[in-house]
């Protein structure tokens with residue numbers, strides 16, 4: 102049975118979890134016991150006003166992708182988040198770079214900051230998404246000020262398809278693609294698969310969500326034409342992790 106969101110959001114300390122984990126679920130380690138993770142995740146999850154749509158589960162995937170990116174080189178990692186909304190996901194990644202004392206880390210945080218663009222919705226709608234979705238309660242100035250504590254973060258406004266000069270490097274260790282729609286997701290995948298450091302990770306949000314059907318389609322198509330080997334893991338969080346070899 103699926104509980105209504107009105108009830109779920111009042112449950113103490115957890116979201117709705119489907120019964121697919123089996124008997125050993127109770128023995129699993131709780132990611133919230135990892136203090137280093139929690140020091141970065143708690144401000145994003147619990148801060149007022151709430152700055153990210155991501156909860157502990159999906160933040161933990163980004164956390165692991167960050168750790169892996171650090172293993173690729175003593176310098177960096179170079180990161181990008183495409184689809185930033187109110188800036189919480191980018192703040193999480195930036196705070197990890199500080200906590201892990203990573204010299205030379207960089208982060209490009211790119212969004213229209215006006216929500217979905219009409220140009221990305223040629224039929225006017227994709228599932229629940231229409232032009233302007235996520236355009237409320239955010240702006241370029243607000244997010245730039247919010248992230249100004251991190252001088253290595255470059256906040257860029259515009260469609261990812263129109264701001265490629267800001268994401269032209271070819272040694273990304275970690276990219277978070279969180280744009281919901283087919284067109285920018287397909288563009289972002291084609292762009293970044295070619296530009297990842299060997300062993301770098303692309304975390305695709307919303308891949309398993311019925312509300313974002315274009316995301317899985319974009320992943321399938323991009324992988325079918327990719328000129329580099331890519332390992333794909335569709336996670337129970339709804340994210341898809343792509344490790345580019």
Ligand SMILES: C[S@@+](CC[C@H](N)C(=O)[O-])C[C@H]1O[C@@H](n2cnc3c(N)ncnc32)[C@H](O)[C@@H]1O
Pocket residue numbers: 152153154155183184185186187188189190191211212213214215216217218221234235236259260261262279280281282285
């Ligand atoms: C689900 S929100 C991102 C959530 C954010 N990562 C977080 O941590 O809360 C999706 C974002 O994708 C952005 N977006 C959609 N199409 C885009 C495009 N073509 N270029 C850049 N950003 C885009 C929207 O403006 C919206 O802010």
